[in-house]
Amino acid sequence: MIACLGLFGLAAFTAERRTKEIGIRKVLGARMRDIVRLLAWQFSKPVILANVIAWPIAWWVMRDWLNRFDARIDLGPEPFVLAGIIALGIAIGTVAGHAFKVARLNPIHALRYE
Numbered sequence: 001m002i003a004c005l006g007l008f009g010l011a012a013f014t015a016e017r018r019t020k021e022i023g024i025r026k027v028l029g030a031r032m033r034d035i036v037r038l039l040a041w042q043f044s045k046p047v048i049l050a051n052v053i054a055w056p057i058a059w060w061v062m063r064d065w066l067n068r069f070d071a072r073i074d075l076g077p078e079p080f081v082l083a084g085i086i087a088l089g090i091a092i093g094t095v096a097g098h099a100f101k102v103a104r105l106n107p108i109h110a111l112r113y114e
């Protein structure tokens with residue numbers, strides 16, 4: 001929950017900082033989905049990188065822990081992929097609110113004082 005609040009604050013800060021850039025993109029013909037995709041991809045890259053780093057470590061720790069039990073089970077990639085998809089969904093869901101808000105703004109308001 002704390003990570004979502006931090007991501008929410010970071011998304012608000014980034015959207016505020018890039019308001020003029022987004023206004024210019026809209027004037028040049030970018031659609032709302034292009035802007036939302038731009039902001040969502042910016043916040044998806046760290047989540048994907050964190051999963052790539054965490055999966056081998058988590059697999060190694062879980063394998064050692066599971067080998068201590070008498071009844072052994074195989075540890076497949078399904079729990080890791082599911083956790084990655086959930087983390088990515090939470091990140092995109094957290095950022096989507098600000099992304100839609102900024103994408104709907106009239107570009108004139110962002111570029112008025114240029």
